[in-house]
Amino acid sequence: MRKFLATIIALNRVTILFFGIVFSLAAFNVIASAQVTAVSGSAYGYSLSVGLFGGPPSTRGPIPTVTLPAGGSAVPITATAPTGSAIVGPAIFFSSGPITVSTQGTIGATGAATSSTSITNINTSGAEAFTASNLASTCTASQNTPRSGSTTITNGTLMTDNGNDINGDGDFTDPGEHPPVTVALPVNPAPNTSIDGHIHVNGAQDNFRYIFNEQITNPDGSLTVNAAHERLFGPIAVGDLIIGQSRCGVTAVTTAATVAVGGRVTTPSGRGIRNVRLSLTDSLGNVRIATTTTFGYYHFDDVQVGETYILTAASKRYTFTHPLQVLNINEETYQVNFIAN
Numbered sequence: 302m303r304k305f306l307a308t309i310i311a312l313n314r315v316t317i318l319f320f321g322i323v324f325s326l327a328a329f330n331v332i333a334s335a336q337v338t339a340v341s342g343s344a345y346g347y348s349l350s351v352g353l354f355g356g357p358p359s360t361r362g363p364i365p366t367v368t369l370p371a372g373g374s375a376v377p378i379t380a381t382a383p384t385g386s387a388i389v390g391p392a393i394f395f396s397s398g399p400i401t402v403s404t405q406g407t408i409g410a411t412g413a414a415t416s417s418t419s420i421t422n423i424n425t426s427g428a429e430a431f432t433a434s435n436l437a438s439t440c441t442a443s444q445n446t447p448r449s450g451s452t453t454i455t456n457g458t459l460m461t462d463n464g465n466d467i468n469g470d471g472d473f474t475d476p477g478e479h480p481p482v483t484v485a486l487p488v489n490p491a492p493n494t495s496i497d498g499h500i501h502v503n504g505a506q507d508n509f510r511y512i513f514n515e516q517i518t519n520p521d522g523s524l525t526v527n528a529a530h531e532r533l534f535g536p537i538a539v540g541d542l543i544i545g546q547s548r549c550g551v552t553a554v555t556t557a558a559t560v561a562v563g564g565r566v567t568t569p570s571g572r573g574i575r576n577v578r579l580s581l582t583d584s585l586g587n588v589r590i591a592t593t594t595t596f597g598y599y600h601f602d603d604v605q606v607g608e609t610y611i612l613t614a615a616s617k618r619y620t621f622t623h624p625l626q627v628l629n630i631n632e633e634t635y636q637v638n639f640i641a642n
């Protein structure tokens with residue numbers, strides 16, 4: 302700004318007096334166009350990483366998986382699996398019927414990315430804490446709307462306590478015993494709905510936490526939606542089970558709009574003056590020159606909006622009482638006029 306002011310002072314000390322003549326040409330929104338230059342998206346059915354009894358982690362999945370190329374795909378990219386199964390040693394962590402995952406996205410002015418998962422009949426083994434007839438997640442990102450994600454659980458229940466049969470006789474009624482506890486799950490859980498639970502195993506207790514509709518913003522700005530995320534705290538089983546992950550993101554660039562700025566230079570009687578030299582100086586000191594036509598008209602093309610400019614008029618034959626105008630350009634105008642003496 303100091304440089305800007307110095308430029309003004311250098312132009313004409315007298316004109317400092319006319320600083321009050323600041324043309325705020327419009328308070329309209331700055332026109333700008335945005336383009337989605339890249340999309341990102343992926344989805345998978347389930348993924349397990351768990352260590353048992355302090356051992357190294359074993360992994361299952363992620364499967365099935367899809368990934369969107371950066372250039373996008375207008376046609377959904379899908380993958381399916383007929384069943385899901387994640388078993389480590391004696392422990393069944395996940396089982397299901399058919400799984401479908403999908404991702405699609407397009408670049409350009411209306412660019413967007415959408416990913417989704419759908420998993421049927423979770424807990425076909427009957428040995429797991431989480432049961433649902435269907436579990437689905439979706440994730441959508443575009444340049445014009447906030448990223449959004451959601452999870453739908455159909456007929457969902459979570460066994461938060463599998464009951465304690467201390468003497469192993471098949472009932473939960475002996476001294477110190479308690480029966481299993483199961484809770485119904487919401488169809489559309491709020492983001493990061495968390496429910497803690499535990500299982501009794503041979504006199505020990507293993508703890509877990511289920512997070513439904515888990516939503517995570519990634520360092521690249523994309524959004525990850527995990528339909529369900531089981532955190533296994535041990536002490537026997539330690540790790541993570543993720544079911545139904547959708548991820549989506551867009552990269553957009555905004556280009557400032559440019560407009561034309563012009564006007565007319567006349568005598569006090571309104572006659573156009575030719576060959577008047579107009580200098581348009583931006584805040585960085587860049588100068589552009591235009592010259593009036595036979596009838597006194599001039600214009601500059603491609604003037605970037607949202608900027609402040611100094612416009613001065615100079616003529617070999619005429620003088621100007623007000624040779625300088627400060628312009629805040631927010632829209633196209635052809636009304637920046639000068640009147641010579």
Ligand SMILES: [Ca+2]
Nearest residue numbers: 466470472475
């Ligand atoms: Ca018992």
